[in-house]
Amino acid sequence: MNRQTNKLLTFLKGYWPSALTLAVVLYATLCSNPLGDQEMPAIPHLDKLIHAIMMGGLFGAIVFDKQRANKSKRVSRKFLNILTVAIMGFCIIDEIAQTEMGIGRSGDILDIVADWSGIAIAYFTAPPVVRKVLGLS
Secondary structure (H helix, E strand, C coil), X not given: CCHHHHHHXXXXXXXXXXXXXXXXXXXXXXXXXXXXXXXXXCCCCHHHHHHHHHHHHHHHHXXXXXXXXXXXXXXXXXXXXXXXXXXXXXXXXXXXXXXXXXXXXXXXXXXXXXXXXXXXXXXXXXXXXXXHHCCCC
């Protein structure tokens, strides 16, 4: 294997929870019919809750992987702030892609609001939860 392949494999081994979470989010948001023949339960605004959970989960997975990679130092506020802006931008691009791909889905500003709400909650909750899960003080 060449050096680039080794670097990629090392990265994927260390960040597989983030990569898997991103793959699930992309599948759920960019497939024309991610549930197949199943229909969503008739719970008002359930889709918004799902959006918040997906983006908060993506944020949490990345924080988990970053903290796991360096257990001796807390994840910095600078990293959390950059991650927040990056995922917020991803949410906008994802909604635009839903509209532009012609897959029968449309972007929704309220989905972005739900996404950003999930990110905001994860911003404050993920770092201490991740440290506790990893057995760090």
